[in-house]
Amino acid sequence: xxxxxxxxxxxxVWASPGLNSPNGSGNGRSSPQKIYRINTNANANAxxxxxxxxxxxxxxxxxxxxxxxxxxxxxxxxxxxxxxPSYQGGSDKSYAEKEKLGRGRWMPQDGGKMARLKKAIGxxxxxxxxxxxxxxxxxxxxxxFYVTPAHYWWRRAKHLGGGKKFVIILAANQGGGVMxxxxxxEWAIERDSVRNKKKYANRWGxxxxxxxxxxxxxxxxxxxxxxxxxxxxxxxxxKYPDAExxxxxxxxxxxxxxxxxLQSHIFNHLGQxxxxxxxxxxxxxxxxPFSAPYLETEExxxxxxxxxxxxxxxxxxxxxxxxxxxxxxxxSAWTDRLLDVWWDPVGYEQKHMEWVHKEQDAxxxxxxxxxxxxxxxxxxxxxxxxxxxxxxxxxxxxxxxIHYDQRDHDFVVNMAxxxxxxxxxxxxxxxxxxxxFLNRNPWELFKEELVAKAWYEITGQKIKI
Amino acid sequence: xxxxxPKRKSSDASLYKPRTSRFPTIRRSxxxxxxxxxxxxxxxxxxxxxxxxxxxxxxxxxxPVVIVTVINTKAGYSKEYIADIKENRAEYARxxxxxTFFPTxxxxxxNESPSSWARVPAMRHAMTKxxxxxxxxxxxxxxxxxxxxxxxxxxxxxxxxxxxxxIKDQSVVPPDSVIKTFSHxxxxxVDLVLTQDKEGLAQTSFILRRGDWARFFLDTWFDxxxxxxxxxxxxxxALEHIVQWHPxxxxxxxxxxxxxxNAYYMSSPAVDGGHYQAGxxxxxxxxCEALLSSEKSCEVWAGPYSKQWRTIFNAR
Numbered sequence: 001x002x003x004x005x006x007x008x009x010x011x012x013v014w015a016s017p018g019l020n021s022p023n024g025s026g027n028g029r030s031s032p033q034k035i036y037r038i039n040t041n042a043n044a045n046a047x048x049x050x051x052x053x054x055x056x057x058x059x060x061x062x063x064x065x066x067x068x069x070x071x072x073x074x075x076x077x078x079x080x081x082x083x084x085p086s087y088q089g090g091s092d093k094s095y096a097e098k099e100k101l102g103r104g105r106w107m108p109q110d111g112g113k114m115a116r117l118k119k120a121i122g123x124x125x126x127x128x129x130x131x132x133x134x135x136x137x138x139x140x141x142x143x144x145f146y147v148t149p150a151h152y153w154w155r156r157a158k159h160l161g162g163g164k165k166f167v168i169i170l171a172a173n174q175g176g177g178v179m180x181x182x183x184x185x186e187w188a189i190e191r192d193s194v195r196n197k198k199k200y201a202n203r204w205g206x207x208x209x210x211x212x213x214x215x216x217x218x219x220x221x222x223x224x225x226x227x228x229x230x231x232x233x234x235x236x237x238x239k240y241p242d243a244e245x246x247x248x249x250x251x252x253x254x255x256x257x258x259x260x261x262l263q264s265h266i267f268n269h270l271g272q273x274x275x276x277x278x279x280x281x282x283x284x285x286x287x288x289p290f291s292a293p294y295l296e297t298e299e300x301x302x303x304x305x306x307x308x309x310x311x312x313x314x315x316x317x318x319x320x321x322x323x324x325x326x327x328x329x330x331x332s333a334w335t336d337r338l339l340d341v342w343w344d345p346v347g348y349e350q351k352h353m354e355w356v357h358k359e360q361d362a363x364x365x366x367x368x369x370x371x372x373x374x375x376x377x378x379x380x381x382x383x384x385x386x387x388x389x390x391x392x393x394x395x396x397x398x399x400x401x402i403h404y405d406q407r408d409h410d411f412v413v414n415m416a417x418x419x420x421x422x423x424x425x426x427x428x429x430x431x432x433x434x435x436x437f438l439n440r441n442p443w444e445l446f447k448e449e450l451v452a453k454a455w456y457e458i459t460g461q462k463i464k465i
Numbered sequence: 466x467x468x469x470x471p472k473r474k475s476s477d478a479s480l481y482k483p484r485t486s487r488f489p490t491i492r493r494s495x496x497x498x499x500x501x502x503x504x505x506x507x508x509x510x511x512x513x514x515x516x517x518x519x520x521x522x523x524x525x526x527x528x529p530v531v532i533v534t535v536i537n538t539k540a541g542y543s544k545e546y547i548a549d550i551k552e553n554r555a556e557y558a559r560x561x562x563x564x565t566f567f568p569t570x571x572x573x574x575x576n577e578s579p580s581s582w583a584r585v586p587a588m589r590h591a592m593t594k595x596x597x598x599x600x601x602x603x604x605x606x607x608x609x610x611x612x613x614x615x616x617x618x619x620x621x622x623x624x625x626x627x628x629x630x631x632i633k634d635q636s637v638v639p640p641d642s643v644i645k646t647f648s649h650x651x652x653x654x655v656d657l658v659l660t661q662d663k664e665g666l667a668q669t670s671f672i673l674r675r676g677d678w679a680r681f682f683l684d685t686w687f688d689x690x691x692x693x694x695x696x697x698x699x700x701x702x703a704l705e706h707i708v709q710w711h712p713x714x715x716x717x718x719x720x721x722x723x724x725x726x727n728a729y730y731m732s733s734p735a736v737d738g739g740h741y742q743a744g745x746x747x748x749x750x751x752x753c754e755a756l757l758s759s760e761k762s763c764e765v766w767a768g769p770y771s772k773q774w775r776t777i778f779n780a781r
């Protein structure tokens with residue numbers, strides 16, 4: 001549509017009927033209908049001429065540097081006129097009726113509020129529309145991603161979040177079954193621990209496998225109870241063919257920081273988070289590396305080949321050696337071999353009295369004696385995945401390499417050994433509450449840090465909101 | 466949409482930007498040509514590397530097979546006998562372009578266990594010394610190669626031939642072990658080739674393909690708990706044990722007829738049809754060590770054959 005302000009011969013476009021505006025050229029009133037215009041043709045022409053004349057006089061009266069829109073009103077004319085209520089020409093009425101109603105008056109619009117809203121929307125300019133659009137898209141995406149299960153599928157998908165690549169194996173019922181009765185405390189521990197891992201696995205799209213480790217005499221040829229870790233991991237390898245990393249967790253563990261994903265916490269930079277050279281922390285005093293002349297350079301090197309891609313086993317060490325309460329193993333041919341030779345009847349026969357920690361001792365033995373194990377094993381600082389409460393490993397007091405510290409937001413706490421003389425359920429409960437406290441959402445923070453404190457300042461009473 | 470006032474046009478004439486230099490430095494056509502030629506050169510090198518790149522970066526002249534023989538220094542073998550054994554291997558290796566490796570049983574720290582265990586670290590040692598060779602053939606000291614015209618990589622380890630030769634679904638330790646060799650093994654996945662004699666698995670002659678599995682296998686075999694366990698036949702029984710208990714080992718192993726790589730001297734305990742016949746790859750004098758104290762039985766047994774192998778070697 002042409003918005004040219006200059007008068008055209010014939011006056012067809014110069015459509016303003018009641019042109020008595022001092023500023024002459026053009027106005028924002030809605031164009032009357034064609035019928036109307038035709039009827040008032042003569043009038044329109046006359047007005048056109050006058051308006052044009054006035055304009056040119058204005059121009060002629062001042063030299064060229066004088067701008068037309070110098071005054072406040074002329075500069076803001078458009079904005080003001082935009083904000084004014086608009087003249088209703090009564091587009092659906094005939095001219096005759098309009099005459100009766102008194103044209104040129106300021107009329108309330110028909111249709112009331114709805115129409116006014118429509119009008120208001122019509123008056124929003126394009127830039128604002130863009131802004132509104134962008135905000136709407138962001139809100140929509142947020143809803144789509146976080147309110148619907150989209151983010152869950154995104155995080156699981158192989159090439160997006162990669163959550164399917166991780167399986168958490170949670171050992172429930174350890175040593176239970178025929179050996180002892182489970183009391184209400186044990187049930188509570190199990191319930192809390194399982195819920196904690198379920199929530200975590202759901203949040204990041206990981207797989208969770210809860211295995212029943214209750215003692216059964218399942219092996220006819222050897223009494224092999226509680227060596228089932230190996231078989232369980234092997235079953236999981238078969239059950240989750242898409243998964244790459246398997247995270248073994250004992251029941252007495254608690255994920256304190258569910259907002260950490262395994263990828264961002266460890267696996268995106270596996271090489272930096274782990275150490276290959278056991279000499280940097282060596283509670284077992286293992287001679288490392290091998291120095292046998294018949295071995296290859298990789299096996300005589302303290303860090304193997306040094307590439308994160310060759311790491312197939314990630315274990316933490318506590319004050320007394322390897323700790324298999326929380327460790328990672330990667331799917332690989334190497335892993336199949338390890339799981340295969342981990343338990344061996346000849347070793348078992350000779351060592352089962354000596355190896356009180358079963359698989360853990362067997363693994364230490366393999367690590368000490370067999371070079372092929374060392375080149376694919378890496379250690380992770382204990383507090384990355386397996387912080388201890390003050391009660392465990394407590395002979396030398398608190399150790400910053402071993403014990404949980406809430407200021408550092410340790411990822412996982414493992415209440416190792418709580419079943420021997422400590423209160424498992426008490427510890428579990430405390431850590432659960434602490435985890436909730438450390439991960440309060442903004443609303444809770446507002447209530448507890450601001451409102452409750454202010455209330456305490458004013459009234460001297462502590463409240464719980 | 467109607468606006469109250471139409472937009473005003475700018476009355477300034479737009480200016481042309483001055484040229485930055487006299488001539489444009491890069492014309493579009495030149496950029497295109499540059500990118501195209503870059504792609505072409507990259508593609509050329511890619512093709513070249515595909516065609517001429519020898520694959521795994523194996524330097525030329527690498528022996529495909531390494532023959533490993535552990536020399537026993539404790540029992541009273543005569544110097545001539547040992548020299549003859551070594552020459553037999555070396556001569557065969559020279560004909561085929563292989564390498565030989567002769568460590569002694571005192572080279573390795575065996576921690577008081579029988580010296581026959583030395584074969585395990587010796588194999589690892591060979592793999593370290595020849596880091597690019599594919600096959601490592603352990604051949605017991607008391608054996609002689611009799612047919613230099615057979616090649617290990619072509620006549621034995623060739624996957625097609627191997628698939629024809631392999632003995633499937635066979636009890637690992639005859640007569641009544643419940644563990645049997647797998648029946649669905651492909652020739653190119655086999656990492657260990659073994660034979661059986663009358664007493665069970667014979668490891669007087671076996672061929673191992675280099676790789677992660679070989680390291681795993683040798684380390685597992687060499688586990689201190691097996692060495693301290695007092696197996697009646699030390700490493701032989703340890704091998705039978707790991708093969709039967711650990712499927713990851715059994716699945717990479719294949720048995721082939723005894724005479725192909727481990728034909729026995731007539732007094733040795735071979736399976737039916739496992740005794741040496743003229744034209745066989747080698748002859749092994751298993752069991753001669755047991756008689757060693759009374760007479761120099763190994764040397765006596767090997768006597769006629771040590772003359773024979775030279776004539777066969779020089780025949781063609």
